[in-house]
Amino acid sequence: MRSSNQRYTFILLCPICYRKEKITVYRSEIEANEDKLKTVLIVHRDVNPPHEIKITIDQNGNIRSIHTKILDRLEVTPMKYSVALKIFPIVINSEAIKSTKDPFAKRILELSDGFHTIDDIAKELNVTRYEVINKIGELRREGKIDLTYTLYLSSEEVSL
Numbered sequence: 001m002r003s004s005n006q007r008y009t010f011i012l013l014c015p016i017c018y019r020k021e022k023i024t025v026y027r028s029e030i031e032a033n034e035d036k037l038k039t040v041l042i043v044h045r046d047v048n049p050p051h052e053i054k055i056t057i058d059q060n061g062n063i064r065s066i067h068t069k070i071l072d073r074l075e076v077t078p079m080k081y082s083v084a085l086k087i088f089p090i091v092i093n094s095e096a097i098k099s100t101k102d103p104f105a106k107r108i109l110e111l112s113d114g115f116h117t118i119d120d121i122a123k124e125l126n127v128t129r130y131e132v133i134n135k136i137g138e139l140r141r142e143g144k145i146d147l148t149y150t151l152y153l154s155s156e157e158v159s160l
């Protein structure tokens with residue numbers, strides 16, 4: 001029996017403003033469409049220039065296409081994209097952020113919002129990946145952090 005609530009989750013890095021969005025689609029809603037594809041529209045209206053991203057996902061959870069559009073323009077830009085499984089640390093209990101005295105550990109906990117990869121955190125804090133992994137290991141043993149594996153979707157303009 002196939003689970004009817006199977007879902008596909010991606011963290012998308014907006015190629016225009018670099019904001020991250022979480023996209024979740026259920027297999028059942030993709031299958032409900034005649035072409036077995038689901039298009040997700042994300043609109044970033046509060047940035048300059050306002051823009052939207054259109055992502056098409058098939059019933060197997062594969063990305064079929066990504067397009068971007070600047071809202072006041074007509075043309076739609078196809079993007080090339082890559083999908084990679086990445087580790088996203090997530091703080092288990094936000095109280096842990098307050099009670100943590102070590103400033104480095106505190107910053108890691110603050111950035112462990114499910115939208116920052118280990119590399120993102122290292123970059124943000126201007127430290128090595130190794131230092132972040134080490135501290136995350138400690139925080140994990142203290143029961144403050146959990147690690148989730150999520151597909152990370154990044155894209156860039158197709159160069160001609």
Ligand SMILES: [Zn+2]
Nearest residue numbers: 014016017044
């Ligand atoms: Zn954006």
